[in-house]
Amino acid sequence: MVPEANNLLWAARNPSRPVLVPRAPLNVMQKGHSNVQRASRKISAQQRKEAEDALHMAIQKALSEHEEKTNHLAIEHGITVEKVKKLMGGERHYKGNQNAQLANALVHAKAQEVNADQPRCTKYSLNKICEMVKDDEDMQNLNHVDRREYIQKLNEHRVLQHMSIHATNTVAAHNVQSTLDTIFKMLDNLAVRTGIYACLFASCGHVYDTAEATWFRTDNIMDFWEDVVQMEADEITQKLEQWACMTGLDERETVQNMQCVCTRLLNSGLRTIVKRRDIHINYTNFDTAIKEKLGINLRGWPEDMAFQSPTSINDLNALLKLRNSLKDSSCRWFHMSPHQREEYNLQLTACRKKGEVIGKPWKKCSDAGVPRKCKGKENKCQSKRVRGSGSSVQAPKSAEFVDSSDEEYTSEDEA
Structure with a gap:
């Protein structure tokens, strides 16, 4: 049994699971360096936005010119615009592979190598690590086995990140909120596309957890709980939180x-x-x-x-x-x-x-094969109705004359 003082954190209640290492707080020097980096990233983001806007305008101009040329070709040759687009190649959409790629695996391996012992705010950036990968001759000349090993290590790291638990309740609460927001948006979009009804109730699993209990619904699905179950959504969420924190199942992996x-x-x-x-x-x-x-x-x-x-x-x-x-x-x-x-x-x-026994046969009773009397057999014989000798039993006939007593006769005469 885990001591009561050790139940404060979700990580303490699951000692057999890996724990995500929390970041150490920044000191004064690191905070100053972080502010400088944040300002630099803000300037770079503004520059990228301006470049993207210029590219967007150029693409719009090229598309308008392309549309005009397409319409001109259709009019000149007497065909439809759709046929011209089809002959010119039309539009094709490709979906990238979501599996782990070798380039990402090499970057991950190099980052683990060079940033493992570096303190915060001094770690190498992604661009710098990519340059290190390009300059590393050993990573550029890999055989098939080494490539599979790098990809396997990246997959293992991803699985570990997804299946590990947070070390603090604050980080866990933030993860809960962000994930639920994503799920709510997905369900809303799914309801618009398909017309389904969906509801979701979520609650923390321990009294020390800081995640708030909440609920979600599409359209008027909560009318079901109020009309049929005779309970409002807030009441259901409150009872769920009470059950989870007081009488829920023990979540430890024993x-x-x-x-x-x-x-x-x-x-x-x-x-x-x-x-x-x-x-x-x-x-x-x-x-x-x-x-x-x-x-x-x-x-x-x-x-x-x-x-x-x-x-x-x-x-x-x-x-x-x-x-x-x-x-x-x-x-x-x-x-x-x-x-x-x-x-x-x-x-x-x-x-x-073939005589093989399939499964486990039932055990035989100790008195198997011995004739036994049915319960209530003796009483059953006595309860049978005895019928008469004829085909039917007639009810007894009443007497034709009924004699009255002397007392009744005397009272009538006196009257």
Whole structure:
């Protein structure tokens, strides 16, 4: 159990994860140097803006001249402007590759080499590092293996940056706010393009976190919560924050927590694809209870891990690997095609004919084969209705005359 005093920071609550190294505060000399650099960058930005404006004007002038020449050619030869543009090559749009490039990998390696021991405000700039890469003969004459190694190191660095955690709560709160702003803009644009409805609730996960709870909606989707759930968005966000800070799941990456997370992800995925809320994974008889009966299989289970319940796995690294594969959908459920299901059933039939035991059979009762009396059999015989000898049982007939008592007769005479 982590001590209470050690729960202040998100990094302290996750000791097994890498931590992004925070920047040290600037001293007086570094602040002065930083102000000079900031002023220099401002002047350079103004110069670049002026150059870009001049280039923009020149391009607009060239485009207008090109449009006039295109119209002149269309009129001169009696064809449409679209045909002239098509014959001249038209417009082509190319999308660059987003994978790690060798040039970026070399710049990253050189920056790690020359700026590792340099204090802040004295590190080499990007232009200077690019010049160092060009002047380095060893980096210019690389074989195929060395190129792949440089690119692999850059990919590992990017993954580490994305998966590492912030060292302070302030930086984490800034990252939360900037990322949520980006997500909000994307959802707004998506709603305009496609007409979808979307809502999002976000909250911090610990009482010491400084990120504020918030919510987002497109159009009038929040009317759903007020009309159907009878709760306003602010109330939902407040309850979410209270649950996350007081009764939420423990976020530390321990074996017990990762076992619960993997079990929950697997069961929720199966319930989603089966559309049943009362189903659980039968790991022991998975081949018959899930694959044969339901026609559903699991794809992407880690190859170096035997298929079993996450509660039976005690290796934290294996559980983290399984958790990550379930979250990024590399390990997911899928419906078997009719052909796959038929082939699998044929395989099971062949195995059964050979006498192989598939799965784990049910245990036999200790009194198996012994005849047993049904409960309530004796009472059942006694409760049967006894019918008469005829085809139907008639109700008893009433008497034709009813004698009255002397007391009743005497009272009538006296009256």
